[in-house]
Amino acid sequence: xxxxxxxxxxxxxxxxxxxxxxxxxxxxxxxxxxxxxxxxxxxxxxxxxxxxxxxxxxxxxxxxxxxxxxxxxxxxxxxxxxxxxxxxxxxxxxxxxxxxxxxxxxxxxxxxxxxxxxxxxxxxxxxxxxxxxxxxxxxxxxxxxxxxxxxxxxxxxxxxxxxxxxxxxxxxxxxxxxxxxxxxxxxxxxxxxxxxxxxxxxxxxxxxxxxxxxxxxxxxxxxxxxxxxxxxxxxxxxxxxxxxxxxxxxxxxxxxxxxxxxxxxxxxxxxxxxxxxxxxxxxxxxxxxxxxxxxxxxxxxxxxxxxxxxxxxxxxxxxxxxxxxxxxxxxxxxxxxxxxxxxxxxxxxxxxxxxxxxxxxxxxxxxxxxxxxxxxxxxxxxxxxxxxxxxxxxxxxxxxxxxxxxxxxxxxxxxxxxxxxxxxxxxxxxxxxxxxxxxxxxxxxxxxxxxxxxxxxxxxxxxxxxxxxxxxxxxxxxxxxxxxxxxxxxxxxxxxxxxxxxxxxxxxxxxxxxxxxxxxxxxxxxxxxxxxxxxxxxxxxxxxxxxxxxxxxxxxxxxxxxxxxxxxx
Amino acid sequence: xxxxxxxxxxxxxxxxxxxxxxxxxxxxxxxxxxxxxxxxxxxxxxxxxxxxxxxxxxxxxxxxxxxxxxxxxxxxxxxxxxxxxxxxxxxxxxxxxxxxxxxxxxxxxxxxxxxxxxxxxxxxxxxxxxxxxxxxxxxxxxxxxxxxxxxxxxxxxxxxxxxxxxxxxxxxxxxxxxxxxxxxxxxxxxxxxxxxxxxxxxxxxxxxxxxxxxxxxxxxxxxxxxxxxxxxxxxx
Numbered sequence: 001x002x003x004x005x006x007x008x009x010x011x012x013x014x015x016x017x018x019x020x021x022x023x024x025x026x027x028x029x030x031x032x033x034x035x036x037x038x039x040x041x042x043x044x045x046x047x048x049x050x051x052x053x054x055x056x057x058x059x060x061x062x063x064x065x066x067x068x069x070x071x072x073x074x075x076x077x078x079x080x081x082x083x084x085x086x087x088x089x090x091x092x093x094x095x096x097x098x099x100x101x102x103x104x105x106x107x108x109x110x111x112x113x114x115x116x117x118x119x120x121x122x123x124x125x126x127x128x129x130x131x132x133x134x135x136x137x138x139x140x141x142x143x144x145x146x147x148x149x150x151x152x153x154x155x156x157x158x159x160x161x162x163x164x165x166x167x168x169x170x171x172x173x174x175x176x177x178x179x180x181x182x183x184x185x186x187x188x189x190x191x192x193x194x195x196x197x198x199x200x201x202x203x204x205x206x207x208x209x210x211x212x213x214x215x216x217x218x219x220x221x222x223x224x225x226x227x228x229x230x231x232x233x234x235x236x237x238x239x240x241x242x243x244x245x246x247x248x249x250x251x252x253x254x255x256x257x258x259x260x261x262x263x264x265x266x267x268x269x270x271x272x273x274x275x276x277x278x279x280x281x282x283x284x285x286x287x288x289x290x291x292x293x294x295x296x297x298x299x300x301x302x303x304x305x306x307x308x309x310x311x312x313x314x315x316x317x318x319x320x321x322x323x324x325x326x327x328x329x330x331x332x333x334x335x336x337x338x339x340x341x342x343x344x345x346x347x348x349x350x351x352x353x354x355x356x357x358x359x360x361x362x363x364x365x366x367x368x369x370x371x372x373x374x375x376x377x378x379x380x381x382x383x384x385x386x387x388x389x390x391x392x393x394x395x396x397x398x399x400x401x402x403x404x405x406x407x408x409x410x411x412x413x414x415x416x417x418x419x420x421x422x423x424x425x426x427x428x429x430x431x432x433x434x435x436x437x438x439x440x441x442x443x444x445x446x447x448x449x450x451x452x453x454x455x456x457x458x459x460x461x462x463x464x465x466x467x468x469x470x471x472x473x474x475x476x477x478x479x480x481x482x483x484x485x486x487x488x489x490x491x492x493x494x495x496x497x498x499x500x501x502x503x504x505x506x507x508x509x510x511x512x513x514x515x516x517x518x519x520x521x522x523x524x525x526x527x528x529x530x531x532x533x534x535x536x537x538x539x540x541x542x543x544x545x546x547x548x549x550x551x552x553x554x555x556x557x558x559x560x561x562x563x564x565x566x567x568x569x
Numbered sequence: 570x571x572x573x574x575x576x577x578x579x580x581x582x583x584x585x586x587x588x589x590x591x592x593x594x595x596x597x598x599x600x601x602x603x604x605x606x607x608x609x610x611x612x613x614x615x616x617x618x619x620x621x622x623x624x625x626x627x628x629x630x631x632x633x634x635x636x637x638x639x640x641x642x643x644x645x646x647x648x649x650x651x652x653x654x655x656x657x658x659x660x661x662x663x664x665x666x667x668x669x670x671x672x673x674x675x676x677x678x679x680x681x682x683x684x685x686x687x688x689x690x691x692x693x694x695x696x697x698x699x700x701x702x703x704x705x706x707x708x709x710x711x712x713x714x715x716x717x718x719x720x721x722x723x724x725x726x727x728x729x730x731x732x733x734x735x736x737x738x739x740x741x742x743x744x745x746x747x748x749x750x751x752x753x754x755x756x757x758x759x760x761x762x763x764x765x766x767x768x769x770x771x772x773x774x775x776x777x778x779x780x781x782x783x784x785x786x787x788x789x790x791x792x793x794x795x796x797x798x799x800x801x802x803x804x805x
Binding site: 037082083085086089090093094096097100101104105108109110111112113114115116118119154531532533534535536540541544545547548549550552553554555556557559560561563564567 | 585586588590591592594595596598599601602603605606609610612613614615616680683684687688690691692693694695696697698700701755756757761773774775776777778779782783786787790793794797798800801
């Protein structure tokens with residue numbers, strides 16, 4: 001009798017394999033669902049396993065419930081009910097978890113605890129992202145083993161965090177050729193370069209190469225933010241801003257890569273999606289219509305009256321001028337702007353600003369001193385300098401540029417952008433500066449504080465507009481769109497030699513962006529990356545290795561042994 | 570909550586009066602020390618970030634070993650029955666055990682603080698990033714412990730509990746990685762459920778409320794389910 005029962009059990013395939021069949025059903029349902037998500041559609045390949053698997057689970061579970069008399073007795077019925085209750089409660093809690101996750105993904109805050117704000121984008125980039133009005137798709141085509149791959153993904157995640165207009169997708173080009181081909185087809189190009197980040201916005205696209213993200217010289221600094229923000233500007237802005245640099249009067253050249261040239265700043269403008277163009281005013285006879293900002297970088301020879309008139313006409317037609325004077329080179333050579341600028345509320349002097357607190361033994365000329373401008377008291381409120389007050393801007397040998405006192409008859413209002421620190425003065429004895437140490441002469445020299453740069457624009461027009469600006473009379477649009485000027489008493493601060501000083505490049509770029517009325521591009525640019533190099537000699541490495549894998553683990557082993565020994569006794 | 574304290578004390582004593590705590594801590598420090606020194610040598614960067622990426626993997630294997638005993642042993646030996654009839658709530662039992670295992674987890678990862686001394690010796694580490702990493706490490710520990718606790722609640726066999734716990738944690742680790750780079754709600758959900766992305770953010774030095782809420786809410790969900798499972802035994 002017992003033997004036959006055993007045989008019956010052995011032969012009962014349902015008893016033997018029922019559990020496995022239900023498990024197979026669960027696997028089929030999960031596989032079917034997975035297939036549907038991988039191909040992103042519900043086809044036969046996904047519906048069949050889900051259907052069969054579901055049927056098997058329900059059918060076999062029902063048969064098993066009947067055979068095992070799950071609901072026959074009070075005890076088993078209660079057991080089943082309790083199990084169902086746990087399942088329902090768990091599903092309910094999981095739903096709450098899902099809702100919390102859903103809301104959590106939409107409303108969140110991020111706190112960058114790194115000491116230098118390593119993963120915080122610069123205010124300028126954030127400003128640009130905040131004002132994005134078109135969606136951008138960013139695709140990385142990097143082999144995950146490539147240098148700076150992690151940093152590229154990290155910083156792109158930050159871009160996506162700051163705006164929902166940016167979607168980031170990563171494709172491993174070696175493993176996912178189909179997606180690469182799809183992207184090439186979408187961009188309408190035959191081949192895509194590996195290790196590239198592609199920015200797409202509508203029909204525009206920009207490819208940022210790995211070499212553009214990494215500084216070419218050792219120690220290979222990462223400069224992804226600069227490159228990516230530039231790419232975003234390139235694909236979102238319909239046209240490039242034309243920045244004209246005047247030539248012909250000894251101005252600094254943007255093709256000049258030497259220490260005295262301004263090629264660095266021209267490259268920075270190109271990164272801001274600007275077109276940098278040289279301009280000979282006498283040949284052109286006019287300032288081109290597409291000129292968004294006219295830059296005069298340190299003239300050392302006088303402008304002809306005809307040229308000044310062309311510039312005046314340009315300004316009267318809502319032109320934008322950035323003028324950087326250079327007194328130290330040729331202090332007594334008049335450039336002609338001394339007569340033009342007062343019409344816009346700006347006063348320029350010929351003397352040289354002296355700030356003798358800083359010793360410069362190697363420089364030799366004690367009058368040309370460093371002037372730090374990164375403090376509140378050295379600048380008035382202005383959108384060009386508001387974000388730069390924590391940064392030192394170093395100016396060498398400037399002439400005083402001041403704002404004229406407010407005047408009801410003057411439609412332009414000038415604002416001082418920066419002043420030399422306390423203790424500085426305007427030295428009138430420029431001719432002898434190279435021969436002897438300057439001394440402040442209370443009778444002849446300009447008393448500090450000395451202003452070094454000024455920005456001017458149209459203010460609220462008085463009822464009676466002055467005769468000097470008849471074009472503005474009764475012009476309601478004059479106020480927001482009138483001429484804008486920024487005048488610096490120095491040009492050295494933008495040369496390749498000094499452009500690396502923290503505030504210098506941003507002061508210039510902010511000035512250009514303010515003149516071009518690109519308010520969203522004002523702010524501080526991307527900062528240098530914070531790479532914390534460890535310098536490890538072989539002995540240190542050995543100590544670290546052995547202490548880590550043997551020294552530290554031995555502590556719990558010793559304590560454990562003591563405990564074991566004591567308990568054993 | 571006094572009962573929770575009692576349960577917590579009982580479990581902590583059980584850990585530290587047996588070899589398990591010392592063995593787990595020693596194994597963890599050997600592996601994490603190995604990865605720390607190797608990654609420091611390779612990257613030459615005074616950061617914990619790269620070695621912590623491996624730490625998550627080691628913790629996925631060792632945490633279930635901490636939790637495997639918690640409820641599985643009670644189920645097997647039958648001590649769960651008197652515990653259920655004692656004047657403690659199911660939540661107090663579960664939460665006390667959870668806190669004890671979490672405390673052991675934190676004691677286990679505490680020796681990694683030595684690595685900060687090494688980093689300061691050879692470079693200038695970013696302490697802000699290190700603080701964020703440890704916040705993530707503690708929160709992740711809560712989630713790992715609650716997963717292990719749940720697995721321990723549904724089985725009577727400690728080895729089975731450990732194996733299922735390891736598999737579950739590795740799946741959680743992998744699904745986040747596997748779904749990265751794919752679009753759509755399904756992959757977004759997988760990325761959210763997976764632990765990798767959440768943990769990675771902390772190691773960079775960023776504390777994101779999405780990650781904090783993820784760890785806390787997921788841990789709370791699992792503790793809730795464990796309490797329901799334990800409670801269901803009372804009615805069977």
